[in-house]
Amino acid sequence: MRNKLLFALAILGIVAGFVSAYIYSTQKKALPPVFNPAPNPYVKGIYTNGIVESYQSNGENINIFPEVSGTVAQIPVVEGAKVRRGDPLLVMDDSIQRALVEQQKAQADAAQALLQQLKAQPRKETLEVSKAQVDFAAASYKTSLAQYEKQKKSYELNPKSVSPDQLDNAENAAKAAQANLLVAQKQYELTKAGAWIYDIRNQQYQYEALSKALASSKALLEKYTLRAPVDGVILAVNTAVGSFISPQGAYGTYTQGFNPIIVMATSAPYCGVRCYIDEILIARLPPPDQMNARMFFRGTNISVPLEYERVQPYVIPKIELSNQRTERVDVRVLPILFRFKPLKDMAVYPGQLVDVYVESK
Template sequence: MKNKLLFILSALGALIGVVAAIFYAQQRPPLPPVFQPAANPYKNGIYANGIIESYQDNGANINLYPEVAGTVIRIPVREGQEVGRGADLLVIEDSVQRALAAQQQAQVQAAEAQLAQLKAQPRKETLEVARAQAEASSASLKTVQDQLDKLQRSYALNARSVSQDAMDNAANAVRVARGNLDVARRQLELTRAGAWVYDIRNQERQVDALRKAAAASTALLGKYVVHAPVDGVVMSVNTAVGAYVSSQGTYGTYTQANTPVIVMGSAPGTLAVRVYVDEILLQRLPSAKSGQAMQGRMFVRGTNTSIPLEFVRTQPYVTPKIQLSDQRTERVDVRVLPLLFRFSPPQNVTVYPGQLVDVYLGGTS
């Protein structure tokens, strides 16, 4: 009985082993790929790396840096928001500059008031005082002249009635009174003439200089708000309220380098692709002399989507190849030539500026 049980178990194990061998020996068909790898659509096409950008008539994405340094107190926009030219994008704390602008404006007003005072001369009250002083000097002269005349008449009647000392004192008093009258009259003429023309010109120059200084201070005050230079979209805000920014931008924690505080792109619609072609492939690119048109097709990574590209221009300057995101500083020996294409995104595909894509260039020789 025991041997019979062992035989049955052995037979059952052998059967299980045969079934398992048959089962695992079968080759299952591989799963279909999620997307097809990019294939060269051109007979003599060449491959290149590309990066999506917002389309600009000239240049690339707009990197914005504040012209002054300070602490950010307000960011009235958000990433992805469409803004018009001149819209406020970032506000920097400006209390010191605002106080300085107000002080210089007050200095302008004081200088203008002083200039108006000079031009308003002579003052009526001052002129009346000068006229009264002249009249008083004239009256003093008449008094001492009358006294001298009396002494001279007395001396003519009796020489012993008046001493020579009295005559001399009276004559000197007349001369002093005449001098005082002459000074009073000249002072009256000076007061009547008003401010000296050179004083007015000097004050006008002072007012002009202070106005320009106040205008410069006010203009600098306006730099504490970063405005949108064009109509477009805010693609990236790299700072926050309370952070310190300067003309060098803001410090990036991840990149460990200064980055622009805000990156703007053109309005939604047409996008651009900046393609970098290795220098060893430049001779295969079509030229104007060959009469061939540059063709390009972009493949969106992770999808089966390919989009035809329209050639815009060549940036005729070969540069060292770096990472397309421009976030690292090391360079390599390979140099590349940038080409710019543009395209209109299909409705069923979502792409973003900064996205890396595969590009094949056609029309090559």
């Protein structure tokens, strides 16, 4: 009985092995692709990767960096918003710079007031005081001179009537009074002439220097507000309220580098496509007036003809086309820029990777 059971189990194992071998050896039918790979529309076409950008007459997307460092206080725009030239995009904390502007304004106002005071001299009341001092000195001189002349005549009539010492004192008093009158007259002329021209010039220079420092501080204060340089659309805001930003940009948590604070696109009716042609294929490129290209959107069967825009005549190291990384390889490429009108029934965004074929010679 035991031998029959072992024999039956062996038979079942052999049958199971054959069944398993048959099942696993059967090839399953492959699933159809979600979309067809981009076909080469030309007999001799050069394949290249492309990246969609906002259309620019020169450069790439508009990357906005601050000219000063500070903490973000307000972001009045959102990604995707349309803005006009001059609209505020980001406001930084400017309390320290604003206080400095107010201080320098007060200093400039004080310098201007002193300059106006110098130009307004002589003051009427000061001139009247100086004139009164001249009159007083003249009266004192007249009195001293009269006393001296009286004593001199008395001495001439009778030398014993006046001592030589009294006569000398009277003469000295008259001379001192005359000198005081001369000083008072000079002081009056000085007061009447007003402020010295060199004092006015010096104060004028100080006022101009403080005014220029104030203008510089006001201009720097304006830098704490980032404004739209052109009409366009906000593509990305790479910071948040309370974050610290600098002229280097904002630190990206995911890219591990510094990114532009705000990225903008123009409101042009076109989109740009930047393609990178391998350096070994440059010789196969046709002349610009004969260059044809077609772009294929990844994940779809949609293709769009491209219009030639320009060549960036500078071969550069190939870089990663995504995530703004700076990975460099040994291959060098030639950037070529095309343009196209966005499709009405399909959303196209800057930064999107596309497949491009360029017709070869």
